[in-house]
Amino acid sequence: MAAAVLSSQSVNQASHIDALKPSWLSNEVLTGTSIMAVEFDGGVVVGADSRTSMGTYVSNRVTDKLTRVTDRIYCCRSGSAADTQAIADIVAAQMELLEVTMGEPPRVRVAANTFKEICYNYRDSLMAGIIVAGWDKAIGGQVYTIPLGGMIVRQPVAIGGSGSTYVWGHIDATYKPNMNKQETVDFVKNTLTLALTRDGSSGGVVRVAVITKDGVERQTFLHNDLPQFYQG
Amino acid sequence: MEDSGDIHTGFQFTNFARNEKMVSRGFPMPVCRKTGTTIAGVVFKDGVVLGADTRATEGDIVADKNCSKIHYLQPNMYCCGAGTAADLEMTTQLMAGQLELHRLNTGRQVPVIAANSMFKQMLFRYQGHIGAALVLGGVDKYGSHIYSIHPHGSTDRLPYTTMGSGSLAAMTVFEERWHPDMELDEAKQLVRDAIAGGVFNDLGSGSNIDLCIITKDGANMLRPYDVANVKGQRVGKYEYKRGVTEVLTKKVRPIEIVSETVRPIPGEDMDTA
Numbered sequence: 155m156a157a158a159v160l161s162s163q164s165v166n167q168a169s170h171i172d173a174l175k176p177s178w179l180s181n182e183v184l185t186g187t188s189i190m191a192v193e194f195d196g197g198v199v200v201g202a203d204s205r206t207s208m209g210t211y212v213s214n215r216v217t218d219k220l221t222r223v224t225d226r227i228y229c230c231r232s233g234s235a236a237d238t239q240a241i242a243d244i245v246a247a248q249m250e251l252l253e254v255t256m257g258e259p260p261r262v263r264v265a266a267n268t269f270k271e272i273c274y275n276y277r278d279s280l281m282a283g284i285i286v287a288g289w290d291k292a293i294g295g296q297v298y299t300i301p302l303g304g305m306i307v308r309q310p311v312a313i314g315g316s317g318s319t320y321v322w323g324h325i326d327a328t329y330k331p332n333m334n335k336q337e338t339v340d341f342v343k344n345t346l347t348l349a350l351t352r353d354g355s356s357g358g359v360v361r362v363a364v365i366t367k368d369g370v371e372r373q374t375f376l377h378n379d380l381p382q383f384y385q386g
Numbered sequence: 387m388e389d390s391g392d393i394h395t396g397f398q399f400t401n402f403a404r405n406e407k408m409v410s411r412g413f414p415m416p417v418c419r420k421t422g423t424t425i426a427g428v429v430f431k432d433g434v435v436l437g438a439d440t441r442a443t444e445g446d447i448v449a450d451k452n453c454s455k456i457h458y459l460q461p462n463m464y465c466c467g468a469g470t471a472a473d474l475e476m477t478t479q480l481m482a483g484q485l486e487l488h489r490l491n492t493g494r495q496v497p498v499i500a501a502n503s504m505f506k507q508m509l510f511r512y513q514g515h516i517g518a519a520l521v522l523g524g525v526d527k528y529g530s531h532i533y534s535i536h537p538h539g540s541t542d543r544l545p546y547t548t549m550g551s552g553s554l555a556a557m558t559v560f561e562e563r564w565h566p567d568m569e570l571d572e573a574k575q576l577v578r579d580a581i582a583g584g585v586f587n588d589l590g591s592g593s594n595i596d597l598c599i600i601t602k603d604g605a606n607m608l609r610p611y612d613v614a615n616v617k618g619q620r621v622g623k624y625e626y627k628r629g630v631t632e633v634l635t636k637k638v639r640p641i642e643i644v645s646e647t648v649r650p651i652p653g654e655d656m657d658t659a
Contacts, residue, residue, distance in 0.1 A: 183540045206542065211554070213534070214542040235540030240510045243503075279513075 183208045186355020188317025188346050189219060189230035191287035191297040192329075193310045194338040197366035198287040198295040201342040202230050203317065203350045204358030215358045220372075224249045227265045227288030228363055228370070232315035233302070234281040241272050241282055262288040266298035266306060274304025285312045289365050317349035317356035324348055335364060339373070347380045422590020424552030425455060425466035426580045427521040427532040428564060429545045430573035433601035434523040434530050437577035438466045439552065439585050440610070441592035448592070454609060456598045460485050460496050463524030464598045464605060468550035469537060470517035477518045481505060498524040498531040502541055510539025519549045525600050552584020552591040559583050570599065578612055585614055 186207045191200040202219035205212055219231045221242045227249070231238035245268045252260045266286040273282055287297040299312035311329050313321060324345060333341065342362055350356040360375040409415060425438045438455035441448055456466050457478035463485070467474035481504055489496050501522055509516055520535040534547040546564045548556040559580040568576065577597060584591040594610035 183536045183538060206540075208536075213536075214544065216544070217542065234538065236506075236510055236514075236536065236538035239506065239540050243507075 183213055183235040186317070186353065187219065187232040187315030188313075188321075188349035188353060188356040189232050189285055189315045190311070190313040190318070190325075190342055190345060191230060191285045191299075192312075192333075192338050192342055193287075193295045193297050194333055194335060196295065196335065197289045197364060198297055199335070199338045199342050199362060199364050200228050200230055200285070200287045201346050201360060201362045203315075203346060203356040204361060205350075205356055206235055207355050212357070217358070218361060220361055220363050222246065222370075223265050223286070224253065224259055224288070225370070226259060226290065226365055226367075227262055227286065228365060229265075229269065230285040230287070230314065232283040237280045237282045238284060241269065241280070241284070244272065245269055259290065261290040261292055262286065262296040262298065263293075263308075266296075266300065266308075270300050270304055270306040273300050277302075277304045283314045285314050287312075287365065289367055291367070295365070313345070313349075315349075315356065317346075317353035320352040321345050321349045335366075339364065343375060344381055348383060350380075351383070422552070422588065422592075423455065423468035423550030424548065424556050424581050424584025424588060424591040425468050425521050425550050426548040426553075426556045426560070426577055427466065427523040427534075427546065428560070428568070428573055428577055429530050429532050430568040430570060432530075432570060433525045433599065434532055435570075435573045435577045436464055436466050436521060436523045436598040436600070437581045437611075438596050439581055439591040440594045440596060441585075441590070442471055443590055451593050452610075454596065456596055456607065456609070458482060459501055459522075460489065460524070461604060462495055462526055462600060463498055463501055463522065464600060464607075465501075465520045465522040466549070468519045468553075473516045473518045474520075477505075477508070477516060478520075481508075495526055497526040497528060498522065498533070499528075502533045502535065502543075505535050506539045506541045508539075509535065509537060514538040521547055521549050523598075523600060525602050530600075548580065548584075550584065550591065552581075552588035555583035555587045556580035574599065574611075582612070582614060 183206060186205055187203060189202040191198055200220050204215060204217045206214040206217045221229050221231055223229050223242065223246045229242055231242060245265060248268055249260045249265055269284055269286055273280060283302055284300045285297065286300065289295050296308060297312050298306055298308050299314065300306050310331065311325055313325060328341065339362055343360055346360045359377055360380060362373045364371045405415065422441060422443045423439060427434060427436045436456055440452045442450035442453040456464050459465055459482045465478060467478060481501065484504060485496050485501055488500060505520060509518060514537045517537050519537055522533040522535060524531060531543060532547055533541050533543050534549055535541045546560045563576055574597060578595055581595045585595065593615050595612040595614055597608040597611040599606045
């Protein structure tokens with residue numbers, strides 16, 4: 155981007171105050187992140203960790219990365235905090251308008267494709283990995299993953315963020331279709347715990363939301379209450 | 387230079403090549419004034435307390451020993467700023483104007499979340515080129531709120547937050563002593579101590595500590611709240627009396643006026659309505 159070119163040439167005056175200033179101060183705020191979403195019969199369960207990092211500094215240790223798009227559609231945000239917050243706000247506003255014009259809540263696929271349009275068309279300027287999940291009366295629970303380049307694909311289980319790399323094997327081994335609500339919540343909680351304890355950019359609490367036709371049920375699992383796995 | 391008819395809005399990159407040449411010839415770019423800064427905000431029982439140090443730096447030099455970093459937005463909202471001083475001043479003044487227009491348009495007190503949205507949408511539009519990191523605090527009918535706003539346009543709503551180069555020093559104080567529903571005096575002392583952490587341990591922050599307390603009854607700006615760094619008193623007079631230094635030679639050269647010219651400036655026509 156032109157931005158990078160311009161800024162590099164004007165940092166020639168290295169005063170020693172600047173040398174003392176840690177680099178994390180000028181770094182963009184990222185959500186290091188572990189996020190996931192799982193479909194089950196009756197809805198979806200979405201989950202995320204709560205760490206927002208700025209270089210090596212944790213700027214928010216209690217972040218809520220499960221952002222409301224509509225009453226029955228949530229998105230999990232990973233990547234640049236500014237980019238994902240801006241995108242989620244834009245899509246939420248568009249969905250609100252759509253609900254008024256269509257006379258009914260928008261479908262999950264519509265919201266997901268709206269995210270995709272933005273993420274794909276501005277792919278060179280954005281750093282956003284988003285998982286859109288929710289319930290609508292046409293199909294039921296759906297999860298759509300929209301990784302960095304702006305592709306969209308529906309999956310029964312989607313994981314994302316830097317912490318997801320540690321748990322691909324775990325979900326392949328553990329996921330089975332037709333789990334009930336409690337099993338799905340436990341699956342999400344365990345997976346995120348494994349990811350967050352191994353990934354430096356993820357941490358804090360585990361936030362979970364269960365979305366069904368009856369609404370959204372949010373839970374927060376504090377760090378001390380997370381399941382204990384092999385600690386060696 | 388472009389002719390005046392060719393004005394484009396937005397950032398101008400026309401001097402880029404010239405600046406590169408000048409730097410390569412040994413003329414360093416002027417340093418922009420930054421507020422090194424420690425700023426903080428907490429939510430307490432009856433509202434919010436915002437705090438800031440008062441040092442503005444230009445590279446290694448302290449450009450202003452007592453600058454005001456807590457900016458007025460609305461009677462129920464103030465914001466502390468860290469980052470590039472010019473960007474902060476202009477952004478907060480622009481937002482204060484926009485918020486007043488919002489208040490007049492809607493006929494009611496502006497909620498803090500509205501200011502947050504306006505800041506984040508503007509900063510995101512400029513993709514981080516506006517170096518403004520803010521702690522926004524205020525009280526409205528929905529409660530008391532503190533928001534931290536980063537230059538790229540991301541925001542966090544938190545019960546306590548710090549920003550600036552001294553933010554780590556200040557955050558240690560908060561993490562140790564903050565708890566929900568503090569009383570006013572406890573909150574003031576906590577914010578004062580957090581800013582003091584930055585003032586004394588961060589080279590980019592210093593001088594005095596300003597506080598601003600906002601409750602549902604309005605805002606109270608305490609500037610300075612704590613003059614933490616008083617300039618030392620000179621112990622003695624270091625002047626030399628006349629006659630102490632021996633005069634060896636004296637040469638007087640009077641200023642001679644060689645010539646005088648008077649140039650009349652043509653008078654302007656009288657203004658008539």
